[in-house]
Amino acid sequence: MPGQFEAIPGGGAAVALDEVEISIIRSLAVQLLELIGPGPAEDAPDDPLAELFAEGPSEPPTDPVLQRLLPDAYGGPGSEEGATDADELRAYSSEFRRFTENDLRAKKREDALVVIRSLDALTSKGEGGAVLKLSADESRHWLGALNDLRLAIGARLEVTDEEDTDLLYQLPDSDARKPMVMAYLWLGGLQETLVATLIG
Template sequence: MSGFTRHRRSGQVIANFTGFEAELLRSLASQLVELLRNEAAVPRDQDPFEAMMDFSGPTNEPEDPVLARLFPTAYADDEEAAAEFRRFTEGTLRDGKSQAAIAIIDGLEDAGLPPELTEEGLHIDVELDPDTAETWLRSFTDLRLALATRLGVEEGDEAFWHALPDEDPRAQAHDIYEWIGYLQETLVDALTD
């Protein structure tokens, strides 16, 4: 994978993934969607107008550390204001994050990633318009936050991660975290090119 680039003539943002990379990205995005929708904060099968007017969202900070990181408390010094803010915003924010992750899944599948990866040597060419590329970028941020939270990544701890043996599952997960960061960086460069 060489990262994202911008096609000079069409303005499309393009990338080529191996089948393994595309499947890994789809899996991560799918896990994020599942996590975001695993609680009652996101209304399902609701009339769009009714959903806009439904302010019965959660009022407490999520118990899952990843969700707490993705939806931090807005007013740390005022519990009542924080609960009201969360009630009015979290459902919509979850839905937006979920839709961004689904855009990655749809983009990979539209580019030819089969429902189950069985073919060796498969390559997926993804072409994104700038708006869709920005959606992917937002989801990459969410994916990195989720991975960093699960791994316990902290600022300045690079030496710890690079000292782990390759066979340590944490090292492998950290490599994925860094790979998503690379994708994010090249996507930003492609969008600003």
């Protein structure tokens, strides 16, 4: 079980994590929350319906990580079918983003919070390392958060395809990106074994 998720009864998953691994995942999840930002109505607590009806931004984010986490719905290779020009694609993307980005950000916040809370519950028992046991629902949130963390790190490492990933294995230990690469690859292994438990 060390370093990989395994299925447990009830449709959940378990993984053994040491103190350093817990600290790394928690820190990354907190950074992800900070990057995604607060909900659109968190400044208006007197109006409980504000978030429900709040429209999101219509322009894509400028941060490359947020661009990867919150991509345009239209555009990119092979997406020109049915669209007359780039302006039309931008208009479609803008409209789609306006009505979906807030929900997407909320989902990503929820996933990251489940990760943080489950790790906090694990460490509150005073154990240095422990076996993290997740319900089926928690496992799905973890899967979403692991995917987001890998996308975020991959964006910082400028990973765009499998060839870029292969090049990461060849980086010398002296390269300043090496710790980020190790986290990227490790999270990928966790994600892969968690997927296997959920579909197995």
